[in-house]
Amino acid sequence: MALIGRLITRLTNLASGIGAACILLSIGHVTLDVTMRVIFGMPLSGTVLFVSVYYMVAIAFLAIAAVERDDAHISVEVVTSLLPRRPAAALQGLSLLLTAVVAGALALRTWQEAMVKFRVGAFTMEAGDRIYTWPSYFILPVGFGLMLLVALWKLARFSSASPGNGRAATSEGAGDE
Template sequence: MEQIRRAVDALMSVLATLAAVGVLAMMVHVCADVIWRQVSGGPLPATVEIVSRYYMVLVAFLPLAWVERRGGMVSVELLEGFMPQGLIRISDVVVALIAVVVYAGLAYASWGIALRNYNTGTFVTALQYAVPVWPTYFLAPLGFALAAVIVLLRGFFIATNRDWHSAGAGE
C-alpha cells in the first residue's frame, strides 16, 4: 500500500508542476503580448486563443486529481456529527463511489468529444493563423480519468480502514 501511496503522490507532484508551469507560461505569454502591443502597436498573434484554449484548459483539468488527493473538493458534513464512526466510513465510501462514477462518466463523454475533434483536426483562426486546438480536448478526459482513479483509491483506503491522508497527502 505504501508503494501505491508513493506512486500516487509522485503523480500528484507531476500534475501540480504541470499546472504551475501552465500558469507561469500563461503569465509570461500575456505579459509578452502587453509588451508587444506597446512596442509594435499590435497584438501577438493568437494570444487570446492560446491562453483560453491551451493554458486555461491545462490549469483547469489536469489538477483535478491533485485536488482530490489533497481533499480540497467541496464536502458537506452536516450530519456527520450525529453519526457513529462506522456509518461515517460507509458514507465516505458511498460518496467516493458516486464521485468515481461521475468522473468516469465525464471522462468517457469528453473522450468522445476529444476523438471527434482529433478526427476533424479542429483549429481556430486568429489573425490569419490557424491554431490547432484539437490536442487540448484530450486534457479533460485525462484529468477526469485521473481524478476517478484517485477517488477510487481513496474509497478503497477508507473501506479497508487504511490511512489515506498520511505520506504527503497535504492534510
C-alpha cells in the same frame, strides 16, 4: 499498495506541476503580447485563444486529482458530523464510490469528445492563422482520469480499513502509507 500510492502521488504532482507551469506560461505570454502591442505595435496573434483554450484548461483540470488526493474539495459535514461512526463511514464510502463513478464517466465522455476533435483536426482561425485546438481537448480526460485513479485508490484504502478505522483510511494523501 504503498508503491501504488506513491505512483499516484507522483502522477498527480506531475499534472499539478504542469498546471502551475501553465500559470507562468500564461503570464509570460500575455506580458509579451502587451509588450509587443504597446512598444512595437505588433500584438501576438492568438494570445487570447492560447490563454483560454490551453493554459486555463490545464490550470483548472490538471490539478483536480491532487485536490481530490488531498481531500481539498469543498465539503459540508453538518449532517455527517452528527452521525455515529458507522453510518458516517458508510456515507463516506458511498461518497468515494460516487466520486469514482462520476470521475470515470467524465473521463470517458471527455476522451470521446477529444477523439472526435482529433479526427476532424479541430482548429480556430485567428488573424488569418490556423490554430489547432484539438490537443487541448485531451487535458480534460487526463485530469478526470487521474481523479478516477485517486478516487479508486481512496476507495480501496477505505474498504481495506478496519471497521473502527473508517474515516482515517482516506484522510491522508495517497502516498502516506
